[in-house]
Amino acid sequence: METKKAIISVTNLIKKYDDFVAVQGLSFEVYENEIFGLLGPNGAGKTTTLEIIETLREKTSGEIIVDGFSVDKQAQDIKQIIGVQLQAAGYYPNLNLVELLELFAGLYGADVKPMEMLEKVNLQDKAKAKYKALSGGQKQRFSIATTLINQPKIIFLDEPTTGLDPQARRNLWDLITEIRDAGTTVVITTHYMDEAEQLCDRVAFVERGQIIALDTPDNLIDQLVNSGFERKKEVKKANLEDVFINLTGKEWRE
Numbered sequence: 001m002e003t004k005k006a007i008i009s010v011t012n013l014i015k016k017y018d019d020f021v022a023v024q025g026l027s028f029e030v031y032e033n034e035i036f037g038l039l040g041p042n043g044a045g046k047t048t049t050l051e052i053i054e055t056l057r058e059k060t061s062g063e064i065i066v067d068g069f070s071v072d073k074q075a076q077d078i079k080q081i082i083g084v085q086l087q088a089a090g091y092y093p094n095l096n097l098v099e100l101l102e103l104f105a106g107l108y109g110a111d112v113k114p115m116e117m118l119e120k121v122n123l124q125d126k127a128k129a130k131y132k133a134l135s136g137g138q139k140q141r142f143s144i145a146t147t148l149i150n151q152p153k154i155i156f157l158d159e160p161t162t163g164l165d166p167q168a169r170r171n172l173w174d175l176i177t178e179i180r181d182a183g184t185t186v187v188i189t190t191h192y193m194d195e196a197e198q199l200c201d202r203v204a205f206v207e208r209g210q211i212i213a214l215d216t217p218d219n220l221i222d223q224l225v226n227s228g229f230e231r232k233k234e235v236k237k238a239n240l241e242d243v244f245i246n247l248t249g250k251e252w253r254e
């Protein structure tokens with residue numbers, strides 16, 4: 001990674017839901033133009049943390065700066081430069097994909113061409129389709145397209161590949177990498193460690209509302225190996241997912 005400028009700084013973030021402390025003093029930085037993964041068990045506090053950074057949820061205390069703007073005083077400025085996946089409920093059922101993108105662009109006051117957006121995520125053939133008629137992978141790609149409407153500096157993707165088949169997942173990894181390579185910072189959560197290893201430049205492990213490790217996947221694996229860890233079973237040169245991909249091909253297909 002050439003540049004190491006922080007675009008997100010989270011310092012001592014605390015979030016309480018009544019008496020329950022969901023986030024217990026998190027501090028981390030996301031660098032400009034990296035894919036940063038927040039990993040950890042169910043209920044660790046990942047989504048809560050993302051939603052606070054996205055200015056969608058109030059924090060209890062702590063400081064968050066996004067591209068120089070404070071979540072406390074400049075939430076509107078932050079909203080302008082980030083892209084967040086909308087809940088599927090926001091996709092009006094009677095509108096097709098082009099119409100939905102036109103609607104969202106209008107709401108953002110953004111000057112985008114819906115067909116170009118659809119081409120970016122390889123959905124140009126589905127321009128006239130309704131959201132509910134898309135496959136799981138297509139729905140995710142459309143949802144990612146909606147995060148790009150306001151040409152954001154940072155996009156947030158919460159478990160974007162959950163429930164997708166191996167090809168759709170790999171296609172999405174390619175898409176997310178392209179988005180990073182085009183200059184956008186990506187913050188992602190995932191429960192798939194192979195995905196985090198392949199896709200993320202750096203990852204933070206969150207456990208019970210605290211960060212317990214943060215580094216590149218390579219460094220974290222090396223540290224574990226250097227501590228004497230060994231897998232019980234000999235690792236083969238391929239796994240069952242490789243067999244799947246090899247049998248069924250890599251092309252876009254849904």
Ligand SMILES: Nc1ncnc2c1ncn2[C@@H]1O[C@H](COP(=O)(O)OP(=O)(O)OP(=O)(O)O)[C@@H](O)[C@H]1O
Pocket residue numbers: 017020022040041042043044045046047048049
């Ligand atoms: N609105 C809420 N009110 C009360 N408790 C909440 C609320 N939202 C989340 N929590 C609790 O805060 C904790 C953290 O939840 P969060 O959704 O941030 O975890 P997560 O790491 O994203 O989990 P997952 O991997 O399952 O998505 C959980 O114990 C959850 O039950």
